[in-house]
Amino acid sequence: MSRVAVVTGAASGMGLAIAQRLASEGCRVAMLDLNGLALADEAAALRASGHHAASYVVNVADRAAIEDAYTLIRAEFGPIEILVTSAGIDAFVSFRAMTTEQWEQMVNVNLTGTFHCIQAAIGDMVDGGWGRIVTISSSSAQSGANRMAHYVASKGGVVGLTKALAVEFAPLGITVNSIPPGFIDTPMARRAEERGDLPSIDAVIARTPVRRAGTPNDIAAACAFLCSDEAGYVTGQLIGVNGGWYL
Numbered sequence: 001m002s003r004v005a006v007v008t009g010a011a012s013g014m015g016l017a018i019a020q021r022l023a024s025e026g027c028r029v030a031m032l033d034l035n036g037l038a039l040a041d042e043a044a045a046l047r048a049s050g051h052h053a054a055s056y057v058v059n060v061a062d063r064a065a066i067e068d069a070y071t072l073i074r075a076e077f078g079p080i081e082i083l084v085t086s087a088g089i090d091a092f093v094s095f096r097a098m099t100t101e102q103w104e105q106m107v108n109v110n111l112t113g114t115f116h117c118i119q120a121a122i123g124d125m126v127d128g129g130w131g132r133i134v135t136i137s138s139s140s141a142q143s144g145a146n147r148m149a150h151y152v153a154s155k156g157g158v159v160g161l162t163k164a165l166a167v168e169f170a171p172l173g174i175t176v177n178s179i180p181p182g183f184i185d186t187p188m189a190r191r192a193e194e195r196g197d198l199p200s201i202d203a204v205i206a207r208t209p210v211r212r213a214g215t216p217n218d219i220a221a222a223c224a225f226l227c228s229d230e231a232g233y234v235t236g237q238l239i240g241v242n243g244g245w246y247l
């Protein structure tokens, strides 16, 4: 798979595993994240093992920054063919205590950030007659989640955006799918556990039918399939990777 792939949230967790997986399959990978230090280290590690990778420090909620990064990516690697949007934030607050600022920040990053990243890239895919877009949503958009109304709404928006774009762009050779992860053992999940916002990982495992926590590599494997030529007849789908947590 010698494609040009953009992965957001690529400094950590699932985004990092997805970037590593796509690079190992031969993609030229542009890694985007706010966390410049970790991002630069991870991109350097990929290059040191012989892969094509470059890092771009951006806030996905900042359209101008995304456009600027894409200009550099096109110059370095060529037109964008694959886009995976994993950048995201979580937060836990009761609905009645939620401020408008908290709501807007969540929607700006998780939903509008996804919109910016896709809208600024999709012209390349239209011109090339081929594209793969995978959004990382959340199983909480399927099940609901306590004290996460803004997060769940933002991820539900990502699911709707995914389906709408799948319909609009399928005739043009572009597939758009979403992975709604269940509990995945990443820095985000560990931080939530440490704060007491999520139950302990052991408690989650006990309630998960496959009896283990999900790993970033579980997500990367599903994502690699959705980005492949073989997945050309799969679009507008939610491919749950959740150990049977939500069916």
Ligand SMILES: NC(=O)c1ccc[n+]([C@@H]2O[C@H](COP(=O)([O-])OP(=O)(O)OC[C@H]3O[C@@H](n4cnc5c(N)ncnc54)[C@H](O)[C@@H]3O)[C@@H](O)[C@H]2O)c1
Pocket (backbone or CB within 6 Å): 008, 009, 010, 011, 012, 013, 014, 015, 032, 033, 034, 035, 058, 059, 060, 061, 086, 087, 088, 089, 090, 109, 113, 136, 137, 138, 139, 140, 180, 181, 182, 183, 184, 185, 186, 187, 188, 189
């Ligand atoms: N871990 C889970 O159990 C779980 C479950 C369901 C959904 N998700 C979703 O999966 C995605 C990846 O999460 P993760 O667990 O790997 O988290 P993570 O915190 O390990 O990684 C997220 C990355 O996104 C980056 N990021 C955050 N805001 C950004 C912004 N505005 N611009 C650019 N980069 C930004 C962070 O710096 C970080 O590197 C997120 O969208 C998250 O909501 C996670």
